[in-house]
Amino acid sequence: MPSAAAALIEPSLKPLLTCEQIATRNAALGHQIASDYAHRDLTVVGVLKGSFVFLSDLTRQIYLAQRALGLSGSTVSCEFLAVQSYGDATTTSGVVQITADLTNPIEGKHVLLIEDIVDTGLTMSYLLENMATRRPASVKLCSLLHKPARTQKQVPIDYLGFTIDDLFVVGYGLDYKQRYRNLPWIAELQSE
Numbered sequence: 001m002p003s004a005a006a007a008l009i010e011p012s013l014k015p016l017l018t019c020e021q022i023a024t025r026n027a028a029l030g031h032q033i034a035s036d037y038a039h040r041d042l043t044v045v046g047v048l049k050g051s052f053v054f055l056s057d058l059t060r061q062i063y064l065a066q067r068a069l070g071l072s073g074s075t076v077s078c079e080f081l082a083v084q085s086y087g088d089a090t091t092t093s094g095v096v097q098i099t100a101d102l103t104n105p106i107e108g109k110h111v112l113l114i115e116d117i118v119d120t121g122l123t124m125s126y127l128l129e130n131m132a133t134r135r136p137a138s139v140k141l142c143s144l145l146h147k148p149a150r151t152q153k154q155v156p157i158d159y160l161g162f163t164i165d166d167l168f169v170v171g172y173g174l175d176y177k178q179r180y181r182n183l184p185w186i187a188e189l190q191s192e
């Protein structure tokens with residue numbers, strides 16, 4: 001039996017987005033991206049760690065959509081970079097640091113940044129500017145989630161999964177203190 005103290009420390013999870021909702025949205029995004037990048041090679045850049053589950057599902061949906069649309073000539077390559085903007089807290093520090101950089105140049109490439117969530121916008125604002133200095137052919141942003149209530153810097157989200165309220169969410173790549181990234185759905189983290 002867990003003690004009363006342990007029960008208080010262990011946060012509860014309130015379901016927010018189901019596997020089915022996420023999969024349906026991913027298929028639609030994959031279709032939109034495949035047709036927008038028809039006849040162009042695409043470099044997706046996943047922002048670690050939070051985007052790894054979304055990127056994995058989305059890129060496969062892009063593949064399926066390309067085949068369905070008869071666009072088998074367009075390639076998708078996957079790159080990653082890691083940023084630190086939160087530490088272990090649920091509020092942003094505002095300081096963005098690239099902790100692992102791209103391993104291939106993006107000069108002349110059509111880049112699609114893949115993010116788990118745009119919260120204050122500080123991370124993406126920094127990364128979009130940073131990517132632009134590397135002279136890609138184009139840079140767009142795809143984010144699974146957006147919390148418009150917390151915007152500090154407006155960033156253009158070209159492809160968006162879901163708009164959510166001002167909640168702290170976990171699962172499907174998103175964490176709290178490195179936990180819950182492997183939750184197959186998205187849940188609100190409740191403090192009690």
Ligand code: IMP
Pocket residue numbers: 050085086092115116117118119120121122123124167168169170174175176
């Ligand atoms: P921003 O710079 O405030 O837009 O924050 C972006 C980063 O903060 C995301 O990539 C996440 O890592 C983290 N983040 C923001 N909101 C949440 C949340 O609700 N759950 C988990 N991580 C979050």
